[in-house]
Amino acid sequence: MRIFILLLVRYTCAFQAGALVEEEPKMPLFDKTTLNITAVAGETAILPCSVERKGDEHKIIWLNPRKTLISREDSRFIDDSRISVERPKVRDWNLMIREVRYNDSGEYMCQINTKPHVEIKRINLFVKVPPEILEYWTSTEIEVIEGTTVDLMCNATGVPIPVVTWYKQSNLLKGADQNDGGEESTLIGEVLILHNISRYCDGIYECNAENGVLPMATRKFEVTVLFPPEVDVPTKRIGQSIGKETILQCKVSASPQESIVWTKNGSALPQKYKYWTQLYDEGHHEKTLNLNIIDIDKDDFGYYTCEASNTLGRDSETMILYEYKIITQPRPRITTPPWRPSPRTSQDYDPNIITPHYYPGSRGQVGSVYYNYNSVAVSSWTNCDGVLIVTFVFVCFINQFSMG
CATH class of the missing domain: 2.60.40.10 (Immunoglobulins)
Incomplete structure (x- = not known):
């Protein structure tokens, strides 16, 4: 009997000890640290929530910033396919928001129903939105x-x-x-x-x-x-000769550029091969219209007008094309006065010096000298292009004597 009582007491104590263990289960480990999460609109935002030793009797729920129930455990309670509960690990109960929007911003709460009170993890979601115009x-x-x-x-x-x-x-x-630094703002x-x-x-x-x-x-x-147009003719007068050609220039500033024409004496130019125009784009709002005139005749001389117009107005400038006559003058005649050396007498004659002079009776014979009617005369020409030329002329004179 004593042994039976001892066994009964032992089993009773063991049962009570087991009962005490079951009454004190291990509590979940829940990270309650508040987090700030920043995401860019259009991307995916992940809101973490982790629980250790959760147990089957504890439940995890998510609430959005409007305190609406999002999910219980891994079941979604709202009709938004962008949102789901993702569990990459056993302890993870992360809330994933795909293609996050600006109105998704706010405070989210991950809660676990522990006793005596509910544990809450708060996550602030900030959504940045790229600029849009x-x-x-x-x-x-x-x-x-x-x-x-x-x-x-x-x-x-x-x-x-x-x-x-x-x-x-x-x-x-x-x-x-200007700002404080003195620079333009x-x-x-x-x-x-x-x-x-x-x-x-x-x-x-x-x-x-x-x-x-x-x-x-x-x-x-x-x-x-x-x-409205503004017309400028750089040259107001141009002269040209008959048979030549010339170019008349006209510069126009206007917006919009609609019409630019040349007229002569108030009338449109005839459609001839001799009149043709060239239009050049000189930059924003500016154009140049050249009038080429070839084989000029008398009918081409006169007043030419450049006219430009658009929806805001018109403007014009006039210039004159006149005949330019080339005056030809005869070539100047260059004359050289005749060279006339001073005459010498026979007494001044020196046979070592050749001095041309005129004989008084024969002035037409340039450079000849006669000495006492001898049969030899000497003629000299000096300095022809830097070369001294001397010519000896032998002249025979026949003295006529009267025969007695």
């Missing part, structure tokens, strides 16, 4: 009359709020105001105002919206400034 505010092709005011609007959205910077044909626009803002716009202000304007989230948003505006 609203297209319906302003047209991208703008025509404006010179001297008026133009407003270019670049209304941009995004998270965080984007900064809008203005450029003109890839050059950063700067304003007249950059034109920043959603609206660009062009006061008293001139023809030199037209072109391509570009606004860039940036908020640190790629891609950057860009929009271009093509601004065309309209103004």
Whole structure:
């Protein structure tokens, strides 16, 4: 009997000890640290939630920022196929949001129903949105009359709020105001105002919206400034000879460029081979129209007018083409006075010196000298192109004697 009582007491103690163990089960290990998660719109956001020793009696639920039940365990309770509970590991109960949107931002809660109170892990989701420019505010092709005011609007959205910077044909626009450093400030803002716009202000304007989230948003505006024609004839008078050819030049600034013509004496030029024009594009708003006239005759001389017109007005300039006569003069006649050496007498004669002179009775014979009617005469010519030429002339004279 004593042995039976001892066994009964032993089993009773063991049963009570087991009962005590079952009454104190192990509690789940739940990370309750608050997290901040940042995601870009359109990408996938993962909100982590991890539990150790969860057990079957504890349940995991997810609540969205509006306190709506998203899921219980791994079952989804909302009609949004973008959202699901993913479990890459046994302890993980992560909430995955695909193609996340800005309105998905807010505080999410992962809860486990432990006793005596519910354990909560809070996760703040921040969704960044790339900049976007609203297209319906302003047209991208703008025509404006010179001297008026133009407003270019670049209304941009995004998270965080984007900064809008203005450029003109890839050059950063700067304003007249100056910052503390004394430099011109950059034109920043959603609206660009062009006061008293001139023809030199037209072109391509570009606004860039940036908020640190790629891609950057860009929009271009093509601004065309309209103004009436302005005609300039560089040369007001041109002279040319008959049978020659010439070119008359006319420069026109206008927007739009519609009509440029040459007229003569107020009438249209006849359609002849001798009149033909060439149009050159000299840059934005400027053109040159040349009138070529070949084989000029008397009918081609007169007043020529360059006329330009568009929807805003017209302008003209006139020039004159006149006959240029070439005056030919006879070639000048070059004369050299005759060389007349001083005569010498026979007493001055020196046989070692050749001195040409005229004989008083024979002045037509240049360079001859007669000495006492001898039969020899000497003639000398000096310095012909730097060469001294001496000629000896032998002359025989027959003295006529009267025969007695």
